[in-house]
Amino acid sequence: MVELTVNGTTHQVDVVPEMPLLWVLRDELGITSPKYGCGIAQCGACTVQIDGAAVRSCQARIADVAGKAITTIEGIGNGKLHPVQEAWIEHQVPQCGYCQTGQIIQAIALLESHPTPTDTDINEVMSGNLCRCGTYERIRVAIHTAAGKMGGK
Numbered sequence: 001m002v003e004l005t006v007n008g009t010t011h012q013v014d015v016v017p018e019m020p021l022l023w024v025l026r027d028e029l030g031i032t033s034p035k036y037g038c039g040i041a042q043c044g045a046c047t048v049q050i051d052g053a054a055v056r057s058c059q060a061r062i063a064d065v066a067g068k069a070i071t072t073i074e075g076i077g078n079g080k081l082h083p084v085q086e087a088w089i090e091h092q093v094p095q096c097g098y099c100q101t102g103q104i105i106q107a108i109a110l111l112e113s114h115p116t117p118t119d120t121d122i123n124e125v126m127s128g129n130l131c132r133c134g135t136y137e138r139i140r141v142a143i144h145t146a147a148g149k150m151g152g153k
Contacts, residue, residue: 004065035099087145
């Protein structure tokens with residue numbers, strides 16, 4: 001048995017230690033917001049926060065995340081929209097939406113560590129989160145808007 005804390009709730013899961021966190025979240029806990037995109041940590045669709053850091057859950061072994069705080073998009077905002085989500089809506093960022101939970105989680109981690117990012121900062125951090133629809137400019141503008149909402153620039 002492995003004990004996980006996901007979005008503030010403790011869970012016991014009976015899985016092999018090598019199982020990727022993505023599959024535990026989706027198949028064992030029914031949390032389907034992190035998406036399977038590539039399986040090799042290159043697209044960002046499966047991004048979650050682990051102890052506040054953005055991590056690709058497809059490559060995070062369950063044994064390595066036991067006892068750490070795991071946050072998916074369901075765990076942000078304390079029951080209301082997070083400023084990043086508000087900015088995403090304001091700037092109509094999503095098109096198909098497949099990558100958006102990973103994009104939002106990555107953007108939140110960026111703003112928590114760097115409250116006033118430049119375009120270069122955003123491009124560097126967000127470049128690992130792919131968007132098939134190409135909404136990168138809207139993502140960048142939304143991150144600047146969210147920074148302002150969160151007390152940054």
